Amino acid sequence: MEQTLRLVYEKGFRATTMRDIAKNSNFEVPNVYNYIASKDAFLEYYIFKIFEEFNGYIDDILDSTFSPKEKLKYVISKHVQFTIKEPYQVALFVYDWRNLTEPKLEEFKLSRVSYMGKVQEIIQLGVDEGQFRPMNADIATYLVFSSLRWLFNIVITKDDRKLNSIELEKQINDFIFGGIDLR
Numbered sequence: 001m002e003q004t005l006r007l008v009y010e011k012g013f014r015a016t017t018m019r020d021i022a023k024n025s026n027f028e029v030p031n032v033y034n035y036i037a038s039k040d041a042f043l044e045y046y047i048f049k050i051f052e053e054f055n056g057y058i059d060d061i062l063d064s065t066f067s068p069k070e071k072l073k074y075v076i077s078k079h080v081q082f083t084i085k086e087p088y089q090v091a092l093f094v095y096d097w098r099n100l101t102e103p104k105l106e107e108f109k110l111s112r113v114s115y116m117g118k119v120q121e122i123i124q125l126g127v128d129e130g131q132f133r134p135m136n137a138d139i140a141t142y143l144v145f146s147s148l149r150w151l152f153n154i155v156i157t158k159d160d161r162k163l164n165s166i167e168l169e170k171q172i173n174d175f176i177f178g179g180i181d182l183r
Contacts, residue, residue: 005088013096044104050093051111058118068126073173075119079148080169087155094149116141132180140180147176
């Protein structure tokens with residue numbers, strides 16, 4: 001599947017055919033259907049797999065006794081760690097969610113709004129408690145996600161450089177918290 005994810009990243013979801021997937025995996029076309037029911041099923045599986053992972057931890061973070069600042073750091077950490085571990089899944093998620101078909105497209109949109117709302121809740125709580133500077137939490141939420149969205153490009157194009165996940169996480173935290181933290 002990693003080879004297929006890489007292929008889809010390189011060619012794009014729409015341009016990748018089942019024949020391409022079969023050839024890339026050294027299968028005959030009929031055999032690839034033993035592993036992938038369809039391109040749409042492939043896309044749905046990986047996009048919702050990511051959401052399952054993210055939704056699995058966001059509620060735990062929200063329910064924790066940590067401060068809003070610590071909660072946001074955990075959210076960022078989870079995004080960085082998942083991206084380093086699965087950059088091609090994240091690329092599929094970022095680039096190709098629009099290729100989902102109904103009713104999965106609507107389910108995705110609702111899940112995304114819910115997840116972002118939970119992060120916004122953390123940011124708003126930080127503003128309300130004086131841990132973050134006064135700001136529009138909706139805009140801040142979009143800026144946090146914008147900072148994380150394209151991280152997979154760094155991971156994929158690292159050119160044999162060993163990425164230090166702790167350093168990367170620190171740099172991203174420093175960047176994000178440089179904008180929202182009280183000074």
